[in-house]
Amino acid sequence: MCDADYNGLEVADLRVLMFGWEFPPHNTGGLGTACYGLTKSLSRQGVDVSFVLPRKVDVNEDFLEFLFADVSRASMINAYSSFTQAGKEYCNSLLEAVNKYADRVDALIKSLEFDVIHAHDWLTIKAGIRAKELTGKPLIMHVHATEFDRTGGNGVNQAVYNIERRGMHESDLVITVSNFTKDKIVKHYGVDPQKVVVVHNGVELPLVYRVRQYKKDKRIVLFLGRLTLQKGPDYFLRAARKVLYHCPKTLFLMAGKGDMMPLLIDKSIELGVSDNFIFTGYLREKDKKSVYQMADLFVMPSVSEPFGITPLESLINGTPVIISRQSGVSEVLSHCLKVDFWDVNQLTNKIVSVLNHQPLHDCLSINGCLEAAKLNWDEPAARCAEVYNNLISGS
Amino acid sequence: MVSVCFYFQVHQPFRIRDYSIFDIGNSRCYFKGSKDKLDNEAVLRKVADKCYLPANKLLLDLIKKHPGLKVSFSISGVALEQFQLYYPEVIESFKELVKTGSVELLSETYHHSLAFLHSLREFKRQVSLHKKKVKKLFNVTPRVFRNTELIYNNDLARVVEGMGYEGVLAEGADQALSWRSPNFVYKSPSGMRVLLKNYRLSDDIAFRFSERSWSEWPLTAPKFAQWVSSVNGNGQVVNLFMDYETMGEHQWASTGIFDFLRALPRELFKHPDNDFKTPSEVIKSYEPVGVFDSPGIISWADIERDISAWQSNKMQRAALKEVYKLEPLVLKSKNKKLISDWRKLQTSDHFYYMCTKWFADGDVHKYFNPYESPYDAFINYMNVLRDIKSRVSELIL
Numbered sequence: 001m002c003d004a005d006y007n008g009l010e011v012a013d014l015r016v017l018m019f020g021w022e023f024p025p026h027n028t029g030g031l032g033t034a035c036y037g038l039t040k041s042l043s044r045q046g047v048d049v050s051f052v053l054p055r056k057v058d059v060n061e062d063f064l065e066f067l068f069a070d071v072s073r074a075s076m077i078n079a080y081s082s083f084t085q086a087g088k089e090y091c092n093s094l095l096e097a098v099n100k101y102a103d104r105v106d107a108l109i110k111s112l113e114f115d116v117i118h119a120h121d122w123l124t125i126k127a128g129i130r131a132k133e134l135t136g137k138p139l140i141m142h143v144h145a146t147e148f149d150r151t152g153g154n155g156v157n158q159a160v161y162n163i164e165r166r167g168m169h170e171s172d173l174v175i176t177v178s179n180f181t182k183d184k185i186v187k188h189y190g191v192d193p194q195k196v197v198v199v200h201n202g203v204e205l206p207l208v209y210r211v212r213q214y215k216k217d218k219r220i221v222l223f224l225g226r227l228t229l230q231k232g233p234d235y236f237l238r239a240a241r242k243v244l245y246h247c248p249k250t251l252f253l254m255a256g257k258g259d260m261m262p263l264l265i266d267k268s269i270e271l272g273v274s275d276n277f278i279f280t281g282y283l284r285e286k287d288k289k290s291v292y293q294m295a296d297l298f299v300m301p302s303v304s305e306p307f308g309i310t311p312l313e314s315l316i317n318g319t320p321v322i323i324s325r326q327s328g329v330s331e332v333l334s335h336c337l338k339v340d341f342w343d344v345n346q347l348t349n350k351i352v353s354v355l356n357h358q359p360l361h362d363c364l365s366i367n368g369c370l371e372a373a374k375l376n377w378d379e380p381a382a383r384c385a386e387v388y389n390n391l392i393s394g395s
Numbered sequence: 396m397v398s399v400c401f402y403f404q405v406h407q408p409f410r411i412r413d414y415s416i417f418d419i420g421n422s423r424c425y426f427k428g429s430k431d432k433l434d435n436e437a438v439l440r441k442v443a444d445k446c447y448l449p450a451n452k453l454l455l456d457l458i459k460k461h462p463g464l465k466v467s468f469s470i471s472g473v474a475l476e477q478f479q480l481y482y483p484e485v486i487e488s489f490k491e492l493v494k495t496g497s498v499e500l501l502s503e504t505y506h507h508s509l510a511f512l513h514s515l516r517e518f519k520r521q522v523s524l525h526k527k528k529v530k531k532l533f534n535v536t537p538r539v540f541r542n543t544e545l546i547y548n549n550d551l552a553r554v555v556e557g558m559g560y561e562g563v564l565a566e567g568a569d570q571a572l573s574w575r576s577p578n579f580v581y582k583s584p585s586g587m588r589v590l591l592k593n594y595r596l597s598d599d600i601a602f603r604f605s606e607r608s609w610s611e612w613p614l615t616a617p618k619f620a621q622w623v624s625s626v627n628g629n630g631q632v633v634n635l636f637m638d639y640e641t642m643g644e645h646q647w648a649s650t651g652i653f654d655f656l657r658a659l660p661r662e663l664f665k666h667p668d669n670d671f672k673t674p675s676e677v678i679k680s681y682e683p684v685g686v687f688d689s690p691g692i693i694s695w696a697d698i699e700r701d702i703s704a705w706q707s708n709k710m711q712r713a714a715l716k717e718v719y720k721l722e723p724l725v726l727k728s729k730n731k732k733l734i735s736d737w738r739k740l741q742t743s744d745h746f747y748y749m750c751t752k753w754f755a756d757g758d759v760h761k762y763f764n765p766y767e768s769p770y771d772a773f774i775n776y777m778n779v780l781r782d783i784k785s786r787v788s789e790l791i792l
Contacts, residue, residue, distance in 0.1 A: 246416060335751070337770055349415035353774040359709035360773055367751050 014388055015048045017114040017131060019101075019124035023066075025285060026057045029226065030201075030309050031120060031144050034177075037204050039064055041381030047388070050112060052127070054101045067112075069104035069127070071097050095159055102126035106134060116388045118142060122160055125167030132170070138391040141171040142199075146184055149304040152229045165189045172391055175199050175384070177307035178328020184306075197387055200332050202377035203312035219355045220251045222295035222319070224288065224310055225302070227258030232301035232324065232341045237264060239301075241271045242348040247355045255280045255291055292317035296361065297354050301341050302327055311336065315372035320364030322350050332375060335367035397578075398632045398672040398680065399623060399663060400590065402541070402564065403639035405447070405470040406507050407439055407477055408744035410765055414775045419782045425736060432765035436481045443478075443485050446643035451488040453642075453653055458497045461660045465497050465671040468639065469541050472505030472525045473742060475532060486532060493533045499673035500529055502537035502560065508741035509705055511542055511551055512692070513719045521738070522558065539563065539674040543743050545592065545636070545695040546702060549688065552583035560587075562678045564636065567591035568700045571689035578630025580677060581687035588678045589687045592636040592695060596622060601637040605650035616655055620662035620669075627668050631681050636695070697752075705746040710773040715746060717780055721787060728790040737783055740776070748772035 018039065022032040039049050043063035051064045054071040105127050117139045119128030125141050132139040147160045168174050168189050174196045176182040182198050185191045221240070225231040233254065240252045254264065254277065261279065268274040283291060292298065298314035298321045305327035312329065314321050315336075323330050324341040337350045354361050412428030428434050458464050470489065478485040492498045504510055504521035505528060511518045522540075530536055540555040541564040552563050567577030577591035599619070603609045611618070623633050638645065646652040663669045672680060696704040706712055718740050725737045749769045766772040 334768060335770075336768075337774075338767060345415060345417055349417065349778075350774065352416050353777065357710075357713070357773070357777055359713040360770060360777075363708050363710050363751055363773075364770055 014046070014116070014385065014392075015050070015114040016042070016388065017050050017052070017109065017112065017117045017137075019052045019117070019119040019127045019131075021054060021120065021123040023051070023053060023057070023059050026059065028282070030307070033204075033309055034144060034201050034307075035120060036061075037202055037377040038381055038384065040204075041202070041377035042384060045378075045381055045385055047381075047385055050114060052108065052124075054097065054124075067108055069101050069108060071100045071104070091157065091159075098123055098126055098163070102130045105130040109134065115392050116140065118384075118388075119167070119171075120144060122147070122164040122167060125171075126163060129167065129170050138172040139170065140173050140175055140387065140391070141167045142175045142177075143168070143181055143185060143306070144177055145306045146181065146188070148184055148188055149181075149306055150228075150230055152303050171195075173197060173387060175387065177201050178331055180326070180328045180331065181306040197383070199380045199383045199387075200328065200375075201307045201309055201312075202375050202380045203309060203316060203372060205373060205376050206316060218249050218251045219247065219297075220253055220295045221351060221355075222253045222255065222291060222298045222314070223301075224255040224283070224291065224298065224314075225300065226256050227254065227260040227264060229260065230303055230305070231256075231258075232303045233258075233260055233264055234267070235301040235303075235341055235344055235347065236299055237267055237271070237273075237277075238344045239299075239347040239351060240276070241273050242344065243351050243355070244273055244276055246348075246352045250276060250355060252277050253280060253291060253295065254278065255283050255288070257282045288313070289317060292319050295319050297322065297351060299347070299351065300324060300327065300329075301339070301347060303341050305329070312372045312375055315365075315368040318365055318369055320354060320361055320368055322347065322354070333368070333371060335364060335371045337364070396631060396668050396670070397623060397626045397666075398670050398677060400632055400634045400672055400674060400677050401466040402501065402634070402636045402674065403466065403468050403642075404541075404637070405468055405474050405639045407435070407442065407471075407474045408507065408742040409473055409477070409739045410435055410438070411740075411745065411772075411775045411779055414778045414782075416778055416781075419778055420785055423732075423736070423782065423786070425779045425782075426739065430765075435477060438765075439477050439481050442640060442644050443482050445648070446640050447485050448488060449648070449653065450639065450642040450656075451485075451492055453657060454498075455488075455492055455495070457657065457660055458492075458495050461664065462497070463664065463671055464660045465499070465673045465676065467499040467501055467539075467673045468492075469501040469503050470529075471503060471507040472521075472528050473507060473739065475528055490533060493535060497673075499539070499675055500533060500535055500537050501564070501674065502526055502529070502540045504543055506738045506741050507543050507743055508738070509543060509546070509702075509715065509743050509746065510741060511546065511554075512702070512706075513715060514722055515554065517719070517722055517741075518554075519558065521741075522555075539590075539678070544704075546692060547689060547694070548692045549584050549690055552587040552589060553585040556583075556585060556587040562588035562590060562674055564590050564634075564674065565592070565687070565689070566693050566695040566700055567594055567634070568689070568693040570691065570700070571687060571693060575685065576630055578626050578633055579684040580632065580681040581685055582683035584686055584688055588683060590632070590634050590674055590677060591687065592634050594695070594700075596633060597635045597637050600635065600652075600655075601641045601645065604641075604646045604652055604655070613651070614655065616658035616662040619655075620659065620665065623663060624666040624669060627666075632672070632677050703752060704750050705743055708749070708751050708769075710749045710751075710769065711746045714749065714773060714776055714780070717777070721780075721783065724787045724791055725783070728787060730786075730790055733783070733786055733790065740779065740783070745772070745776055749776070 020035045024036050052067045056068040117131045119125045120142045147156045168191045182196045186193050223236045227233045268277045300323045302324045307328035311321040322337040325338050339346045409426040505524035539562045540560040545566045547565040577593045581589045749772045751769045
């Protein structure tokens with residue numbers, strides 16, 4: 001599609017008030033990345049976005065107008081962990097931040113003109129609901145993850161669940177990032193499936209694609225994500241031990257941090273594989289890119305992944321991927337290997353095969369890269385614009 | 396005079412089950428899958444019930460009704476083996492057809508393999524294995540050859556001519572025919588008789604029959620018979636070559652494909668200048684009108700009509716190279732089971748499943764692929780090959 005298509009009159013006049021929680025480079029996970037890609041493409045398609053963040057950070061993008069609610073920093077840290085793991089104190093402070101965010105809405109939007117409200121996840125939905133109460137404008141809740149994903153279904157926090165559920169029911173329309181997530185919210189939150197639209201995420205494309213070269217004596221298998229229950233790092237560790245039996249020279253890179261880190265380090269020692277494991281901690285964009293390129297294979301063994309942008313990022317960096325079937329991204333990606341997250345033997349089988357067979361690696365890499373390169377943000381943004389227009393025109 | 400020459404390909408591969416690295420060295424049972432699409436017995440019974448048995452019965456009835464009706468089949472050795480193993484009734488029904496004298500059986504490689512492209516010696520062995528099998532089961536000796544998926548070039552014609560065959564089948568591919576018509580008998584540069592598939596009319600039945608977006612849908616027997624009859628005056632033979640599974644499996648019974656086939660002989664015979672011939676009869680009846688020169692390799696697959704469906708990506712090439720590299724060692728082992736397993740791994744379908752061309756677009760490649768992806772097909776294949784290699788080492792070293 002060319003830009004002219006997007007500059008039609010219908011789209012050109014759209015103004016969106018969008019509530020986010022984080023934005024690159026100040027992000028800890030996929031939500032910020034998704035908001036960046038989506039808003040950038042929306043603006044290219046002629047949609048004006050006013051993007052609200054809970055606190056003042058140093059962000060500056062020419063395609064967005066930023067607004068900041070004045071929520072204190074301390075209460076916001078690491079919004080992704082499940083509460084069971086993070087402790088009660090932390091839980092209360094995050095809920096407090098969510099409420100404060102909503103309280104600031106009145107002042108923030110006083111002199112603002114917009115046609116539709118778009119709120120991302122439970123963290124911002126209270127603010128979204130408040131904006132709807134004040135203006136009567138249609139509200140969209142964009143679900144990137146649910147409490148069931150974060151907790152793996154065990155120890156769902158009632159307060160969070162209630163906010164999510166209320167948000168879904170009070171919204172005029174719910175966007176989910178996959179059919180996988182749509183099924184979840186229909187099943188666990190009693191949302192009418194008619195009210196839910198699936199908009200798969202996209203990926204930011206680089207200007208230059210890299211040609212891969214092999215010059216290492218060790219093969220590197222990469223895990224990149226938060227070290228939490230949801231992401232399945234323990235399955236990665238268990239598979240790694242079995243892989244080492246077949247490919248003893250393999251190096252396993254665990255990039256990311258999270259509450260399971262101490263446990264994983266202990267376990268790697270217990271299993272006798274600590275020499276082959278490197279824990280890098282959290283990586284920023286630049287470092288992320290280099291580990292993607294350094295790796296021979298990327299594995300996303302998530303227990304429950306509403307979408308999962310990281311495999312797409314890996315592919316556009318030329319590194320093939322194995323992804324869990326319990327993910328939204330597996331709905332849009334075919335040039336990859338898929339496993340059920342619990343099937344450690346299958347995961348092992350596939351990792352070993354990619355490491356042992358260069359032709360398999362190369363075909364997955366080239367075809368996967370071509371496929372991922374088609375999954376940019378233009379299509380998802382166009383779908384969102386369509387949703388806005390339908391809501392405004394009342395159809 | 397227009398002679399209609401029907402040739403149906405009957406083939407079922409031994410699909411490889413999900414075979415992981417943990418099976419290497421522990422299981423020699425490669426071809427007994429439990430998953431729906433990989434359970435060879437279940438697949439065979441399904442296709443037999445939907446296609447082979449009802450279509451055979453229909454043809455038998457039609458031959459009784461129209462003594463002039465002729466058809467030909469090539470049944471791969473691995474298909475015959477599976478009929479014997481899982482569904483002997485199918486063999487019996489083919490035997491009945493052959494007994495009518497109106498049915499010709501053709502030769503091919505026993506394992507429906509790509510051996511011609513990789514090992515001429517192995518190719519000849521497999522052709523001879525197939526010939527023996529056909530002789531034993533049906534008591535006939537084929538005289539016309541068709542290679543796997545109509546893979547063909549001038550060399551193939553020369554080689555099978557040297558093996559004593561009277562004719563060979565090929566795709567009427569534009570790249571070799573250019574402006575000329577497939578509706579005549581041709582000869583190869585070495586002088587072998589070549590019958591060329593009329594891909595337009597063949598594919599009207601095989602691929603387009605149930606396609607509602609096609610301007611000629613629905614295809615009726617009178618309409619098709621009229622297209623064939625219009626060849627009168629500018630052609631002698633219309634070669635309708637297709638997978639037998641077209642009848643009831645690729646085109647389900649509900650599309651009306653059986654009714655079409657039932658009505659077709661009657662419609663064709665309405666025109667006094669039409670008849671049916673088997674490939675051998677065609678060769679005897681018509682002189683070649685020119686040379687069909689195909690130095691390059693052609694086939695009947697995909698729009699490219701080349702061999703890219705089986706050997707275009709790195710996985711396919713690596714797998715093929717590996718399996719043929721084992722030839723001298725496997726044969727040296729003289730171990731029947733090992734040799735037979737190794738040959739089953741040569742069946743072209745395994746490499747077709749690894750094809751990445753068009754994979755994401757969900758076209759026929761995906762439809763015919765029993766694996767989740769071409770990559771999974773490759774992984775299972777290479778794991779089995781690893782096990783074969785370890786068996787070879789055990790026996791030889």
